[in-house]
Amino acid sequence: MRSRSRKSRWVLPATAVSVIALVAAGCGGSDDESSDSSGGSGGGGGDGAPGATEESGVKLGVLGECEGPFGGFHEDTVAGVALALSNLAGAKVESKTSALDGWTGATVNGTPIELVGIGCGDDTADTISEEIRQLVEQEGANIVIGPLSGDEGIAVAEYAKANPELTVLSGIAGSQEPTLQVQAPNFFRFHGDGAIWNAGMGDILHNEEGWDTVAVIADDYSFGHTSAAGFIADFCGVGGDVTTRVFPPLGTTDYSSYIQQLPNPDEVDGYFWAVGGTGTQAALEAFVNAKGDLTGDQHAGNLFFNPDLAQALGTDIAGAYVGGFAVLPGDVQTPEIQQYLASADKTWNTLASGITGGEPGPPSAAAGFGFMYGYYSAGVALVEALEETGGDPSPDALQPALAELELDLPYGPISLDENRSGIVDVGLSQLVEKDGEIVQEAVAIIPEVDQTFGGTFSTDTPPPSRDFPPCEEADLPWVGNAIPVVDGKPQE
C-alpha cells in the first residue's frame, strides 16, 4: 500500500510534464517550414520575426473576417486574393464553390505563392492581432493580405511596424491611421479610406445643388467618424457650413432623441447620413416621424445609403447622393469591369459571399462589391510588385517595388502616396427612380483622391472624431475635376 502510493505519487507530475513538453514540441519547433528559423535563435531574435526565408518563396497569409458584423464576408476576402492570383499568376483554385480551400500553382517569375493560412477576424483589434501573430509566427507567413475593417487595420499596421521582415497589404481596412499615423514602412494600402469614399460629394452638393448648410449624423465609432470626416472636409473645403453634428452610439435602436438634436428641414439645406447596419433604416424612420418626409433633394449619405431603404421609406428618397466604396456602381460597365467580373464567374461556379447573404450566389456579385475588390487589388499589387523584383519576395526588394506601383485596375487606377496609402478614384452615385423602383446610378467619378484632403488630415492631426475635423475651407485638388457619368458611361 505504502510503496504503491509512493511510486504512483509521481505519475501525475510526470504525465503533466510530458504532456506540456509534447504540446510545446508539437506546436512549434518541429514544424518543418519554420524549423530553419527557430534553429539557433533561442530566446533572442527580436520581436517575433517572421519565420520563412526569402528562398522559399511567398508564404502568404490572408486575414479574413469570419465572425462579427462583417463575418459574412470571409469568403469574399480570400476570393479577392485568389482571383488576382488566378488571373495573373496562373493559380488554380481548389474548389469551384469556395475560395477558402485555397489554390495551387501560383507563381510569379518562378516564385511560388503559397497560401499558408487564413486568419479569422471578428472586427476587433485583439483578435486580428492574435490571428496575424499566428499566421506569421506559427505558419511562417512572410506576406500578409488583410485585414478587412478599420480598427483591425490599426492593429495590423502596428504589428507590421514591429516586424519589419513582414510585408502587409491591407485588405479593405478603411481607417486613416494605419497609413497616416502608424506609418509602418511595410504596410501598403491599395485602396481608399472611409473619408476618401465621400470625397467630391461636398463639391457637388454645395456647388451644384446649392447646399450651404448641412447637418451631419453618423455612428459614434471610428468608421462613422471617418466617413463623416471625409464629407465634412469636402463640404467645408468648398465653402459649405456644417451646422450640427450628431453621433448616436452604434447599435442604437431608438433614434428619436438623436433626431431631436438635428435642425428642422427648414433650418438647413440638407442632411448627411453615415449611420450603418440596422441603424440606417431605424434612424431614417425616426426622422420621418419627427421631422417629416425624406426628400431626395435634402438628403445624402455614405455607402450605407442603399436602394433597399426605399422599400421601407418610399420613393421620395430618389435624388439622394450616395458615397462610394472602392468600386463603381453597378451601372458603370467598362470593358475592364466586364472582363474582371467575368473572370470571377469563370473561376468559380458559386461563392457564398456576404453580398448574397452567405448563400451560394454568382461570384461576379461578390467581385463587384468593395470587400472582395479591395483584397483583389492587394493581390494584383503583390503579383505586379513581384514581377518588378523578378520574383524576389524579400522585404528589401519587394517593399520599394510596391511603393512605386501604379496599378491599372478594373475600377480605375491606383497609386500610393508617400505614406503608402492609395490615391484612388471615387465613384459617387445617386438614388434614382426607374419604373417605380429606386436604383443606384453613378453620377460622377472623382479622380485621384488622397487621404489628406488638401491638408485637412495629416500625420500631425488627430484621427477623425466627434469634433475633428473642424469646418474649414481648404484647397481640394479634385474640385472641378469630377468626371460626370451619364447612363453608366464616364464622360471624359
Next chain:
Amino acid sequence: MAPDATAAGGIDGGDTSSVVQLSSVTMAFGGLLALGGVDLDVAQGQRLAILGPNGAGKTTLFNVVAGDLVPTQGSVVIKGVDCTRLPSRHRPRLGVARTYQKARSFPGLTVADNLYLALVGRRGRHMSLLWPGRVGRDLRDRARAAASAVWLEDRIGMRVSDLSHGQKRQLEIGMALATDPDVLLLDEPASGLSRGERERLTELLEQLPAHTTLLLIEHDMDVAFQVGRRVVVMADGLVVASGSPEEVQANSLVHEIYLGSEAHT
C-alpha cells in the same frame, strides 16, 4: 452559583446590574406581530430559561437582542449601551455571543477554523493578510480548547459539512462559548441531541463562569428547569409568566397554554 436573589427584582427592571434590558419591544412582520411589547430585564450572571410554544416569538426575541433584527418599536440596551439599531456585528465587542436554532456554522471550513473564526470575530484582526502570528497561535490554542469543551477534539480537522447533526449542534455551542461571552444566547441547544448528550450539555451549562449571563430557549424541560434559575414563559409574542422554576411550574395559566399541551419534548 448564580445569584438567585435578583431573579424576582429583575423582572420589573431598573436595577443597575442588569445586562440586557428590553423595553416594550415589538416586532411586526407585515401584519404578523411576532413580539407584542416585551419588557425584559436580565441581571448579570442570571440564568434565564425562556419557554413557550412554537411561534411564541422566542427566536424573534433573540434576533432582536442579537441585532439580527431591528425591532419595530421599543429599545434594546445591553450593558448600558443602546443597541436597538446597532447591527449584529457590534454585539461581540459587548461580549454577546449566540447560537441559532438551526445550526449555522461554516460547512466549507473545518471545526478548528469555525472556532477560530468565532475567536477572531471577537478578538482578532479581521482583515489580516498575514499568516497567524503569536496572537493567532494563541487563538488556535483556544479554539482547540473550545473544541474539547464540546467534545469535538477528535473532529477538529474535519470539514463541518462532514459532521453529524449532533456534532454540528455541539460546534454551534462551542463557537458561542469559545469567546468566553458575558451574554450567552442559546436557542434550543438540546434539540437533536441524544439523551446522553443532553446530560453532558446540562452539565456544561451549569459550569458556566459566574459572570456569564445566560439566556436559554429550550423546549426540553429537564434542561430548562435544571439550568434556569429564572424562567420566562412566552406566548403569542408576550411574556405571560415569569419567576423561579417552581413558581412557573405551579402557574396554571402556563400549564394551560404550554406545559399541559407539551407533547413533543
Next chain:
Amino acid sequence: MISRRSLTRTNAVVAAVVVLLLVLPAFGSDFFVRFIMTQTLILGLMAATIVFLTAYGGMISLAQLLLAGVAGFMFGNAALSEGARGLNLGLSPWVAVVFALAVTTVVAFLLGALASRTTGIYFLMLTLVYGVIGYTVFAQVVTISGPSGITSIVAPEPFTEPVNLYYAALVLSVLAYIAFRAIGRTNFGLAMQGVRDDPIRMSSLGFNVALHRTLAFTLGGLVAGVAGLLNVWWRKQIDPASINIGPTLAILIIAVIGGISYFEGAWLGALVYVLLNTYTKSIPLIDQIGLTPDRFNTVIGLMVLLIMVLSPEGLAGILERLSRGRGLGKPTQHSVEPPTTSTSPVRTGPGGLQ
C-alpha cells in the same frame, strides 16, 4: 507551516510544471512561448481572480476583465506621451504602472462596495452590468479611449522583449498562485470563506461582512489589474472591444473549464482555451464535419459542455479524481491539516452560491 504543505501531491505537480515552464524557452518554439504560453499565463492570472472570489468568497464576478481593462487603459493613458487618443500623460512607465494599479484599486473598491450587499446570481448580474457599463464608458468617453482605444502601447523595459514578458507572466502567476492559496489560511481568507458560507453568522460573530466583501473584491481587482497590465504589454493595444461581453465571458469560461474552485484550474483552463482558440480551425478535416472557422466557438462550447458533464469541478477536478482513482489518494484522513493545505484545494461550500 509552509514546509508541512510542501509535500502534498498537488504541490509536487505544480512545482514540476513551474520548473518546466522556467526552462521552456530553451526548447519550446518562439510561437509556443511568446504566443501560446504568455497568453495562457495572462489569462490564467485573470481567471485566478475569479477563482479567488468564487472559491473563498462565493462571489462569481464577471467584472474581472473590466478591472484588467481599467488597468490597461490607464497604463496606456499614462505612459504614452503622443498618441492619437487618450490623455497622453507621458509619465515614466513605472509611474504609469503605479498610477494604473492605483486607479484600478480605487475602481475595484467602489464597485466592490456597491456590490457588497448582493450575493449569488444577483452579484453575478451586477458584475455583468459593471462590464457592460465599463465597455460603454470606454467606448464613449473619448478623453480616455473612444471606440478605437489606445494603440502603440509599449511595455516598460525589460518587458518589451517577449521572452522577458513571458517570464514576468510566469513569475507573477506563481506569486499570485502562492499568495491566493496562502490567503486561505489568513484571518482575511478564513473570514472570506465564512462570509461565503453564512454571512449572517459572520456578522453575529463580529465581522463586517460588507467591508469584507468589498476588500476581497478590491484585492481580486488589484490582481486582475496586474494581469491587465501584462495583457496590454503583450497586445500593445486595448480598445473597448477588448473588454466586451465576449472576452468577459471567455474569462469565466476559462475558470469554469479549469475548475472554478481550484487555483491550478485557472491556468489549466486558460491553456485549454488558448490551444482550442489557436488550433481548432487548423485541425485537418475539421470542415468536413461542418466546423468551419466561424463556428469554432461551437467547439469551445462543446468542450465546456463535455467537461461540465464529466466533472462539474472542471479539468482540475477530473485530474484530481483520476489520480484518486489510481489509489493515490487514500480517503482523506482526519488530519490536523485543514482542507486547503491537503490534497484537495479550496472548494466552494454548499453556501457558495446562496
